[in-house]
Amino acid sequence: MQKLKHVEEQRGVGRAQILEAIRKAGNIARIDIAKETRVSPATVTAITSELMETGLIEEIVPDEPRQKAKRGRPRVALKIRGDAFPVAGVKVARETLSTMIVDFAGKELANHEYTLTNPSMTPEELAEEILRALLMTSQKAGMELSDISAIGVGLAGLIDAPRSFVHWSPSLDRRNVDIGETFEKVFHCPVLVENDANLVAKAEQLFGHGRNLSNFIVITIEHGVGMGIVIDDKIYRGTRGTGAEFGHAKVQFEGALCQCGQRGCLEAYVGDYALLREANAVIAGEPLTDLTTLWKMAQSGNPLANAVFERAGKMFAMGLANVVNIFDPELIILAGGRAAFDHLDLKEVKREMRAHMIAIDVEPTEVIAHQWGDEMWAKGAAAYALDGVAASKIRELAKNAS
Known part of the structure; x- marks a missing residue:
């Protein structure tokens, strides 16, 4: 029994690996999946058949002229089935909600920017605001x-993503919130909550x-400072x-006061x-x-304005x-609305x-700046939701196989 369980766990890893290979490639033949993932061709064939039955992927038969086609059966490629499971992504900023709906292949179907009435609110108020914004977005998408x-939500703050638990966020008026439980009462589908910087990553x-x-x-x-780390392809x-x-x-x-409540944080500078x-504090006149x-x-x-930016740049x-010094990464990407300010890229x-x-x-x-709007943060949230849907469907396959 234990051996069977181990085999199924390994097969689950293989399903996720193969699905990710197809998503990365856009379209890819089975034999190339086997080379890419180092999974045997027979196993690739079996797993891709399961993924097709579940509706996650589909075949593409190349439309080649007969005289150019190779002997035998033409090579059939696989791709993500775009119309299978549309998802939504939400970026919660200080003054706006940026929302996006994408199909299962990641193609954008609609986006919308919704103005918030309050930068910090109760969990229930935030859920209702997201609901209103997504209703408008879905109307734009004609659905x-x-x-x-599934819905992916990006929040600034300290977030335990697997539990959808918020230790602290500037968007909420209280600490230690089981935001997943709150969202379950409002939305009909799974809602996955993650730190917004991780979603940009x-x-x-x-x-x-x-x-x-x-x-x-x-x-x-932006208003605050965040970081997303990718190590060995994983957040x-x-x-x-x-x-x-x-x-x-x-x-x-004992430095400057940060919005998290502590002092001396980098963000506070x-x-x-x-x-x-x-x-x-240093420039006279209107605030x-x-x-x-x-x-x-x-x-x-x-000179006073220059001094403010110069100090921030040094920090x-x-x-x-x-x-x-700690991570030695291949690349550091500075992202967000502030990334274009010269003092961060001089x-x-x-x-x-x-x-x-x-x-x-x-x-x-290498350090580069990549400025993009909130809709791209929302797309990162949608990508997180795509991962959630894929993982859920793969778990269902494992359950049915046991």
Whole structure:
């Protein structure tokens, strides 16, 4: 009995591996799947038959002229079945909800931006706001909300993703929330909750600069500072789901107050709110409420505004050096609305980062900026939902086989 259980577990791993290979390739023949995954051709044939019966994949017969076709049966490729299980992704920001519906192949069907009435609310209020936003999005896609197979939600904060449990988030007015239980009362389908920076890493892995990399790091810079880590092609979360909290790494003892409630966090010197707080403390006149105005002041030569950005850049460079010294990733991607600000991408900042790095005689980790809108964060959330649907269907196959 134990041996049979082990065999089925191995087969489950094989199903997930083969499905992922098909998704990455776009379309691929069975013999090439076997080479890519190092699974025997016979096992690939058996597993792909199961995946087809479940509706996860489908065949593509090449439309070749008969005279060009090779002898025998033409090579049949496999691809993800796009119309099988549409999913939704939601990015919860401070002032907006960005939503997106994609088909099972990841093709965008509709997106929508919804204005929030409150940056911090009860779990029930957040669930209702997401519901309203998704109803509007599904209407744009020409479908019912009940057609959606799963919903991925990206939140800033400390989140135990496997349990959909929020230890703390600036979007919620309380700590230690079983947000999964709240969402279950509102939505008809599974809702998977994840730290939003991890979802950006997922989006970069599937659609962006991390597509062909096994080890890379995404750092998000907006109202707060987040980090998503990909190690050996997998998102790293830590044992409690609170790993990779780059923004809450301590850079000064008893330093500036962070929105998490502690002092001396990197975010308290680099996040949007931190820069505005510092600027308003040193620059006379009307209170500054947005970074664009502060940045224009710096560009026009205001020394105090320049000093605010210069300090943030130095703090950020030191933080980047620590990340490289600990993880030695292939690539660091700076993502989010703030990634375009020059003080985070200046040669001087990179040079200062390298000055704090362990010195060896090889090229240092590359750092690039990738600015994208909230809809791409939502696409990362949708990708997380796609993973959830695939895992659920593979579990069903294992259950039926036992």
